[in-house]
Amino acid sequence: MNRRQFLRPRKIVPSTSDLNTTAEGNNPEVKKRTNSGLSKYSGTWSDKERMHLLRRTTFGPSMTDFKSFQSKTMDQCITALLDTSNLSIAPPVNNYQNRVQDPNVEYGKTWVDAPFDTALEGVRKNSLKCWLWSIGAEGTGTIFEKMWLFWHNHFATEMTAVPSASASYYYFKALMDNSLGNFKALTRAITLDPAMLYYLNGRLNTKNAPDENYARELQELFTLGKGTDSKFTEDDVKAAARVLTGFTIDFRTTPFSSLFLPNKHDNTDKEFSDFFGNTVVKGRSTSTGGYDELDDLLDMIFSVEEVSKYICRRLYRYFVYYEIDSNAESNVIEPLALIFRNNNFDIKPVLETLLSSEHFYDTWNQACLIKDPFSHTAGYVKQFKPAFPSNTEYENLYKAYYLGWAYSTILQMDLGDPPSVSGWEAWYQIPLYQRFWITSDSLPKRNEYQDYLLWVGYNIGTEKLLVDPWTLTVQFNTPSDPNKLITEATQFLLPFELSNDQIISLKEVILPGGIPDYNWSDDYQAAIDPSNSNHSTALTNITLKLKLLYKAIMNLSEYQLS
């Protein structure tokens, strides 16, 4: 065996057989991982479990997030994460006044209810994307930002295909307002959402020229999925398209709203296949007939058990791991789907059960998610807290957000513009799933982003967005002890316990050539004590060493995991 072979980690073994593998569970070929299920987790509740919970449900997390959890029990932590009732997210604002004049919106005021203006929609969309990223970077301390991202990926629309920035804002607002609410209500809201009516051509779907686009995705992507137990037919797509005829966008209102036009609606009966029990959605010719038929259509679709299972699988892939073996299917997905159905598709009870389950804290399921680019770029900022321009300097503040959004985009996640109606490949494309995020192109750029904000900084006018390594360091308990610093920093930044060799290499970064520990401690004390005669030299030295240490930790492949 040559050296390189030896150094290589063991070969990645594909865990699914090549032929006849299904994209959705139910596959006996998949090797068994763990038997744990949804029973309530009753094991050790230490900082390790708290960090696992936070890593999966927030970006980063930040030190503030972590410290607020340290005194809490598991139930208290989960209650806090799922309580979004007090959140109020201010809408995006005019940050563009110095580039383009907006006759209707003052600098720093929101444009979301301003009249449609072709000349301004581009800069408004830019403002919207920066704002989306900022919600992740600022963090709410709850599961909120993870959940609206989940729904954005699930009910994907692309801003480039929606002319109105305001329509896209209200699409996101619908996702945010319902992100922990009721899935069926969210599906109804999105069906009638003007951005979606744009995106999947619902606005053009009329009785004389039915357009199947939304009707297909409603079933294939939004509710039933494409698993082996999802057996809707092409005729079901056509029948659903006919149910949805007549809905369009009312361009007379500001912002645009949805509208039902009875004379464009196909008011004949729509018969569905035996997969839907040959249900007939009765044709209506009343002024609100379309809404009634939509409700019948959703009742029919949601009566199929596969809907609850499909959504639970998607949540599982998002919060636990992408591979769903037969154990996970029967011990997690099926009982979780039952809870979903029993709660009439309320989302919260499902999350509550999953996040407090044995399965979720099973060591098998820890540290195995690859961070998506939004989580990576925003999470980094939450961990290191570089100083952002003040929140009245709108132009500069949004420039800082823009950097994060732009890097997320370079890393293949353009918030607001997923690659297609299927969302991002990482959450559906077998067999790679999340490995899509890590390529020979993106991995170097992830490192570049980390290093850039740590070493170079981003110039914004006279200010600079730059990580000060002390911001994080002073929050550790014993940073003056080099060993404890490394332990605390790696436990905070990485989901993995490092090997001795890795720890030794990290120590070599701050104490090269085996210099004794007290050199660090002495210099550290001098660096934080302005009265010390050695203060200035020590401060320079320790600042540099801290940057080197954080760079080395984040350059580890482990940093990409969550």
Added chain:
Amino acid sequence: MKRRSFIKAATASTVIPVALNGMQLRSVNNNALLKALGKRGASDKVLVIIQLNGGNDGLNTLLPLDQYSNLSKARSNVLIPEDKAIGLSDYSEIGFHPQMSGLNNIYNNKKLNIIQSVGYPQPNFSHFRSTDIWMSASDSNKVLTTGWMGRYLNEQYPNYPDNYPNSTYPDPLAIQIGPLVSLSFMGPNTSMGMAITDPSSFYELLDNSSGNVPSTPAGEELAYIRILAQQTNEYADVIKAAAANGLNKSTKYPVSGGRNTLGEQLKIVAKLISGGLSTRVYMVSLGGFDTHSAQTDSTDTTLGNHSALLAHLSQSIEGFQDDLELLGISDKVTGMTFSEFGRRIQSNASGGTDHGAAAPMFVFGDAVQPGVIGNNPSIPSTTTVNDNVPMQFDFRQVYASVLKDWFELNDAEIKNILGTDFNTLPIFKNNISGIDDIAEYMTQISLRNVFPNPAKNKTIISFSTDGGGNLSLVLYNAMGNQLYTFFNKRFSAGTFEHELDLRGFSPGNYILQLHSEMKSCTQTLQILN
């Protein structure tokens, strides 16, 4: 078999083994003997796959001009005016979209092979599922987790990524120009491809961690990232060197519309090949073909979104082929386009077309046999929104032809990769079947007449085969789903009539297809109550 074909086949199969002294062609690979024969070894050959994302409207790309009156009934709001299409020099009933003069030039230079109506049985209309089917080369109802090129590369370079790169194979096996690697390159163990956006700039990765990872999902993901980091660093060096060594010479590429256009992607490919990179397969892509609405300009159907895409596609391929020729490396490169599906025959009220079935594929390069394989799709005189262009050829026949006649695999190896035997098509000059004249090939069988049509309980077809052989007659519904096989048996050369029993089929439009081993021809059939 025609006499000329027979002679050609005999030549191909006897002379080379003698020259090679009985050695297997493939095992020799890239050695001096093959070079002395003036042939490239298989391992020297490059395939460039051009993906058209979104589902390209084949009927506005390659217009079946002999069907024009029916087309104008079905899709007047998007249809290219008949006199604007660029008729092929030798088949005036086939016309390129007016923006595709570049591809027409390549056709006239005898370096383009067009395969009509390529698809697969039981077409799927979902973008992501159909893309997977094309990339994995699976049956419509099977899910494969590996890609056809990934399986090919795995067959050629087993155990990858262990011990790669190495001194024999210092270069990436496959490169996708773009930030993501597609399913096409997915091998049984890992992706066989590498994603690059800028061949001259890589940010160095510093993780030197070694040692075992835990046998947990987390360990598997960690191992994946570590291997990728190590390989990226190693491959980055050879790619940078090739980019610095290589160059572009053509002035025919489209004027740059930014960094990531297809033209720019193909420039990178030409540069890397000319710079000496021995990568076997490249994948590039052009998005935006999902033209549900505003496919064309509302006043001039030769303009608009789809037209701009086809112009860019055509110019990019012309620039690329020209570049390869100027660089003296055109003999080692074949290019191929594909899209996940074509679009419906009938256009919609939004000035667009919805997801459809079969569409043409283009294969270009010095090695291809110029011409058109297959017939124009036949367009019914009355269409519904569901009517599709039925497939004449399975896309895996194209893949099999590439594997056999370009990459020189044997039948067993191809079956390993594609799972089933597929008849190859005469896409390459050296095709093993030895068919060197597509015009002859095209007249081999014909489905001459269907009468009565529309028909009630029965109809009579007449067909002919001038070479004889196995023929089957298959009925498809308008969606392209295979319904029934009327016969599948051997015929001697001649013209035949056959009565078809149509009882039991519901009224509507159907497609009848006569298949021989190598080709198929189509007629529409309308069944009445």
